[in-house]
Amino acid sequence: MCASRGRIPGIHPREAHNSAAGAAPPAPETQTKTKETDVTEIDIEEVAAAAAAAARPFARTSPRERAAALVAVADALDAAAPELIPIAMRETGLAEARLTGELRRTSWQLRLFADTILDGSYLDARIDRADPDYVIGPRPDVRRMLEPVGPVLNFAASNFPFAFSVAGGDTAAALAAGCPVVVKAHSGHPELSRRTAEVVSSALRSAGMPDGAFQLISGQENGVAMLKDERIRAGAFTGSTHVGRMLADIAASRPVPIPFYGELGSVNPVYATYADDALLDGFVTSVSGSAGQLCTKPGFLFVPADADLSSVSSAASTVAEHRLLNPGIGRSFAQRRDDVLEAPGVEVLSQGEVRVDDDGQTYATPTVVSVDVDSLVAAGDALLEESFGPLSVIVRYSDLSTLPALHAGLFPGNLTSTVHARPEELADGSLGELVDALAETSGRVLFGGWPTGVSVTPAMQHGGPYPATTSDGTSVGTAAITRFLRGVSYQGAPQELLPAPLRDDNPWGVPQSVSEAGVSQSWGAAVR
Template sequence: MTATAADLDRTVDDVARRATAASTPLAQAAPAVRADALRRAAAALGDHADELVALAQAETGLAETRLRGELTRTRVQLRLFAQVVTEGSYLDVRLDEADPDFVLGPRPDLRRTLWPVGPVLNFAASNFPFAFSVAGGDTAAALAVGCPVIVKAHPGHPRLSERVAGLVGAALVEAGLPEGTLQLVAAQDAGVALLDHPAVRAAAFTGSQRVGQLLAARAAARPTPIPFFGELGSVNPVLVTEAALRERADTLLAGYVASVSGSAGQLCTKPGFLLVPEGTAYDAAVVAAAADVPEHRLLNPAIADGYERRVAQALGADGVRVVHAGTLRRDDDEQGWVTPTVAAVSLDDLRAAGPTLLDEVFGPFSVIVEYPAGTDLADVVAELFPGNLTVTLHLGAHEADADRAALVARLGGHAGRVLLGGWPTGVAVTPAMQHGGPWPATTTDGTSVGTAAVGRFLRGVTYQDAPQELLPPPLRDDNPWDVPRTVSPRGASQQW
């Protein structure tokens, strides 16, 4: 083993040991303590907002307004998870009273709670340097339920990652959480070694389908496999009916271009396809809207390279026509600066092109697909867009009928979120959000946005006939954490 490999092993083992040591005290920390820690973390980010936004701008090229909004979102979601912890229903506590007359013979005292899985490895994303990075949603969800978190920093914003980890880590420890609650590693090989490490019990990832599939396979091939929650590719089709276009074509097409080009199209919910009836006149409105979009910097040179390659592939497919030709300019640092490109294709040519055209293009590129009259849009989604974070349907004012209800029900089988009107970009952080969908949108069912995200980092444990003194707090008779609980009283089974 080389000196470097030995160093890596030492670092990885040390990080893993610290996370393991933090596991039990963190799991047992009272909800009030964990909630206070999350709020302090949010406050620390707020206290250093100017510095952090400036760092993020320099490293990612994202606009200041966008970054300020994202930082606010990140603070809000930390506070939202603090509420989840305090409220306690996420533990899904179930108490079965001992029942000598249970219908299947005497039943012992059974008490079940969900409990943190243990150390979570979080691969940070490039496109949300706050909200899906060191102190982002995955970290907040895991910490909330009591899992130590090891973040593999994204190389696109290393200094920001260090600074956020420093500020948040200190706030957590000040609040009384153990050292080792939040750790950061930078090297790619450290991230991979940690994914293999027995101490790590779950992993979260936001990024490309290619890398996500590699890491998911690796997590599954461990001697002790672990759940891998990867958010991978999504093209977020938007379906428009003839009636919707008749009523509001200009608004729709302007909204489409705005949704495609926001954050330079580097959003997991960017609409990659707009499906409109054959014969729709859209060129003028698209060109007018796209021409107004200023040049934006892509996140890093590698994303610019990928964008350039994928756009060229897509535009090279048979039957593809350019509606608005955007630009890609390289500056002296190899960074890419872009304006949006919109293409068009018939449904048949899209089908014939396959993955060349159907796979996600990360950046401000989108394709308008013309479908023939009488097309069953649910069939199209099932065939060409079977797994997405979102699918959006724009209907006319009088189309909410039984046929459309059947269509919407089928769309729900292919996406985590179904929008009736509006645009999929701009994901609300809130209890009813689902950000995750059938493969390849996510590797495993579960959401990475909203309060339901905590479910990914929990597992059920039942205690049978345990004395009060040996139970975890949420299962004790005196319910010291004051969590909601569902009780199955003795005698109830006689009614089954």
């Protein structure tokens, strides 16, 4: 049982929230080490109890009820855009156009999950009829489906104040699964977090969802205490490798360990067989978008050793300075940039600039350097470590055939890897070994284009081998819902006690995979 830390008035569904949250804490936060001072109190016991009490009622809501609630949240967020976007601009320094698109992505993601719920195939309902003549012995009636895991704790991110924050992907997926959600607000945008939570809470309440289905907390200690609470059944996080690993270890070391879905670090290497001006311009645009504060920013671009890189400087010079998310991130970027610029063998293609204003906010323009393969390997972490901000490294290679082994050795886990090659090179199979290496170490392999700008779509995979994530799931797309579900089988159960998706009358109308009695006798016949 967790110690009481007071109450946040108003983010609980039954009260109005008028308080201010703190600024940033040193630990469970995304890419920041600034301090947080709570000016409100949070009753962790009350929050956890409310989430636990809501778990069964929320799980039992019908697909149509829950889908309607998600659409209500989406509509409410869209309606609140004129208020929310200016708050986000002020707190994060991100541009209006970027935030407008991000809020639209957030609301339509909720609508996509609403359709996913109505479709019902995500439940993977399976029915095996009783079969006395089953080939390996009599089979009882067995029925299986995926059910909500229970209350989920979501640590919001700093760099996507809408899409990966209070109402973002992890929250949307967990709510769609029928799991109550407790969001640990990110201290980089406290006012936006509170106001967004009020919008979400009000919409869910108006849609008839149970009290406790959605709550907001703030503060490092409160987040850790909630993660340790036995009533939390899964955790989600987007942020730094250091903090994500710390939280994952807490989740794993509980008396009853829970799954923890952390999106951590990724450098997203890009491999090109050529380097014309169009490719280099696209690279600079991808590196500098949102000041390089994107988890899919290409941190490395591999090009042939004889490539002409002179256009990089001119492309970077056209990029206006951009504020970084908060002073802590600004300080970290400035130090990381110094480390890269001072690494042996580095050639500066675009020096970039870093400026700190009177409020301690950092503004930056793109820094791009080049290095050969041997210098990259010799430098180790001085160059290989992720640079969160508008900085990237172009690597000159001499032998294309060495790239698969080089990639496997340097980049064991990434959200993305990308190939840029001419059509004939893609068609002749010569890049097959490289593509295999990328697929083994990445969640998404791109051919052409750039990894920034993750599409919210059913087939999307936004996750990858460690350290990109702590699990092999996805935090974007409809498959994200499966992280917050667990399989349950019912054997010999009466119809009256079966969940609706497993009943013969199928009142929810979900897809059912049915194995009738007698089919086992024909197993393997199709290949004879």
